[in-house]
Amino acid sequence: MKSSVLRRLLSYIKPYRKYLIMAFISAIISVFVTLLSPILIGKTIDYIVGPDQVNFGKVLSTLIILGLSILLGSLFQWVMTRCTNTITYKTVKDIRVQAFNKLNSVPLKYIDSNAHGDIISRVINDIDQISDGLIQGFSQLFTGIITILGTILFMFSINISITLVVILITPLSLFVASFIAKHSHAMFKAQSEIRGELTGYIEEMIGNQKIVKAFTYEDRAQSEFQEINERLYNYGVKAQFYSALTNPSTRFVNGIVYAAVGVIGAISAINGKLSIGQISSFLAYANQYTKPFNEISGVITEFQAALASASRVFQVIDEEEEKPDPIDSINLKECSGNxxxxxxxxxxxxxxxxxxxxxxxxxxxxxxxxxxxxxxxxxxxxxxxxxxxxxxxxxxxxxxxxxxxxxxxxxxxxxxxxxxxxxxxxxxxxxxxxxxxxxxxxxxxxxxxxxxxxxxxxxxxxxxxxxxxxxxxxxxxxxxxxxxxxxxxxxxxxxxxxxxxxxxxxxxxxxxxxxxxxxxxxxxxxxxxxxxxxxxxxEADLILVMKNGKIIEQGNHEELLSKDGFYAHLYNSQFSYMN
The missing domain is CATH 3.40.50.300 (P-loop containing nucleotide triphosphate hydrolases)
Known part of the structure; x- marks a missing residue:
């Protein structure tokens, strides 16, 4: 179910592939130049051997390169963000237009049989939730995945054995994130449905406030509102509880990775296999390697809510439309009225x-x-x-x-x-x-x-x-x-x-x-x-008297009164209060 919703959601991105490609290229460049920083910093540390043993020329040139890489990384990070935002807003615009157009083409029966507030919630609130999920998803996923792959390559270039330790511990973080995501999706789905119910109830109460006050329904309205709101609160708390577990859980695993790198790196340095600068670079890479897992785990929370909302929006889009007019239908501009x-x-x-x-x-x-x-x-x-x-x-x-x-x-x-x-x-x-x-x-x-x-x-x-x-x-x-x-x-x-x-x-x-x-x-x-x-x-030419879906009497006013039937009874009952 989730995979089909995700595939369909991604299909809306196809018309904006050029922005996707630009975002991907920008992410690669941004991550690459950013990942140069730990190596440059490590080299700078190694140029500072001790008192009176500092190679100032190389330190200065390395720092200049470091500054330029930071500027270049920031520039391409901005380009990537601009592209991902463009993709998101254009995609969400298309979904909202399609949903609104569907409301104009569904049979009136659909509008009559569904709470108007819930329909409004799907077209506005749920699509906004999709937008939030996509914005976070694209920016974090692009940089996160590329950062993970990039740091692995840079770490391999420094020390293969320590890199393998980092990679072997990583699946534990992925397992924790996927386990929590599975449970949080159901909560977010229920939260979206109740939010629609609450929107419908509020719209109903606000639109009919005079009736509510005329029948002193305020207390009962408040009670019913609190009941719906309480259900929304409970599911919201559960959804946030599960999603809140993701970040600290992955951080715990990441802490294990960082500690393992520090211990093994220190032993390697003592044995002369690594310099102090290389240990510094490796620790920085270990931190950068684990950071995307924390960010992606946060994205998963938003993405679960986005998928739940997308499912509700697609239900509207998938509604059966009014039967189209036959191809040979007549476009009748005027008529005699027969x-x-x-x-x-x-x-x-x-x-x-x-x-x-x-x-x-x-x-x-x-x-x-x-x-x-x-x-x-x-x-x-x-x-x-x-x-x-x-x-x-x-x-x-x-x-x-x-x-x-x-x-x-x-x-x-x-x-x-x-x-x-x-x-x-x-x-x-x-x-x-x-x-x-x-x-x-x-x-x-x-x-x-x-x-x-x-x-x-x-x-x-x-x-x-x-x-x-x-x-x-x-x-x-x-x-x-x-x-x-x-x-x-x-x-x-x-x-x-x-x-x-x-x-x-x-x-x-x-x-x-x-x-x-x-x-x-x-x-x-x-x-x-x-x-x-x-x-x-x-003064009507013909009066139709209906009862239970059938015409029981017809004629003009005088004819129906003379029959002394149902119409005459209805007509005379208007004046009965005068007697």
Whole structure:
């Protein structure tokens, strides 16, 4: 599992091979000139034999070479770091773009069935964790591996037997690091999952603070938060405990290596096989040889967390996309508004039926109102018309063309949709109104705003149409947000309309104006109106009364009242409180 994730993660680096090669070459040069230092220092020591026996000329020339090697090593170390950082940031950018693009191409079912906070955590926090792991990994692994190989060669050039002792003790350090890494990966994986759960819970609580406070849910919210946070703490402590063992464990092994070199080197010096300068060089190399093992052990900790996070990100990237439009799909720019729904069946859950054998014929320009109790399938019908979900069986036609033969983009573009839940983004009011028609002029935007009765409040704002809305338009009222959403549709002038409780947050006086504006906009356009306040749909050409996913009554307002059936009961119940 880990190896497959690692291979896939490394595959993202392929487009940046040139930076990889430059980093590798720079690492070799940097390490090579750095490893010259112990030999130069050792020679300098040997040039200082005793009082009045110092070869100042050779000492000075050696020190100059030493200074130049340090400068050259620092330069190539900077080049290597620059290249590895470039690789990391470009790779992470590609992964994040691919993950975000996938969210735009997955079926709406995936977004609806997963906690939004967890999805956000995967695209932001988990990818940041990958970045941290790669940055440390590349820089430390490059220099570490080359340093290990380089010091072995330099040590061999000084003394073969002592070098073999160092190499024989080394596997113990590798065994300790791999043992700890195996156990820490599971902890980091669980930590990433709980972090996503916590992000989702926080996003949920912050986004619904008014509801939390209205129902005095603060204590319970705090309790649930603490429970999740406690689990995150426990796994975090275990993950850090295992990872914290790596460095001291490898340092202990490295201390054994250093001591062995010191003892054997001292004995060799006594026997005349090594000079004092060579012992000094060998001890420096032994220290440089063991240092990468400590650094790599630290990298392993970050890399385990990065792999755990990468696994979660790849789960998003691997999600099945929406079925692509057939190659011969029609790009329908406009339509007359003739809708045919024949024997349509649909359910979100295969074990729970919702809409069965649904039939409906809508003539061009008709205003269709959809009413019924909560959960009867009103919003589901809208989702099917917009192809947010695909039907299980049957067919839906627009102007006698099966919607499966029309591109999703063009079929959705035929509708103008105003929902009860408004959506605005952080940007100017002008940009928000022109969201569906970016090329619109300011005059067109103002005309649409006037039609939606939003112009008067916009002009009162500090910068008028250039006023910047904060996140989701929280610096204006709910009713004003809905007016802007209505203006957005009036500017787009689509072939058909879908109004799902579009005036639910607007005061009665403004609603009267909006209804008049809607009436004007709906002239000649097929319109679907979902409403709970039945007084708002009295003028509809056809009212569909739904219950349990089926049409149980249909007709205009007067016809349904005369039947004295379910609709009449719903309509009259609005006034029962007056009796």
């Amino acid at each position: 809708i045919e729904i024949n024997n349509v069946s649909f359910s979100y859950d295969n074990n729970k039926k919702l809409i069965e054998n649904f039939n409906l014929s809508v003539k061009p320009g008709q205003n269709i109102a959809i009413v019924g109790p909560t959960g009867c399938g009103k919003t589901t019908l809208i989702n099917l018309l917009m192809r947010f979900y695909d039907i299980n069986s049957g067919e839906i036609k627009i102007d006698n063309i099966n919607i499966n033969n029309i591109t999703r983009k063009s079929s959705r573009g035929l509708y103008g949709m105003v929902l009860q839940d408004t959506w605005l983004y952080s940007g100017s009011i002008r940009d928000n109104i022109a969201y569906g028609k970016p090329q619109a002029t300011l005059a067109e935007v103002i005309e649409a705003a006037k039609a939606a009765h939003a112009h008067s409040f916009i002009k009162k704002l500090p910068n008028g149409y250039d006023t910047i809305l904060s996140d989701d338009g929280s610096n204006i009222s709910q009713g004003q947000k809905q007016l802007l959403c209505i203006a957005r549709i009036m500017l787009a002038k689509p072939s058909m309309l879908i109004l799902d409780e579009a005036t639910s947050s607007i005061d009665t006086r403004t609603e009267i104006y909006i209804q008049k504006a809607f009436s004007k906009m709906m002239e000649g356009r097929t319109s679907f109106i979902v409403a709970h306040r039945l007084s708002t749909i009295r």
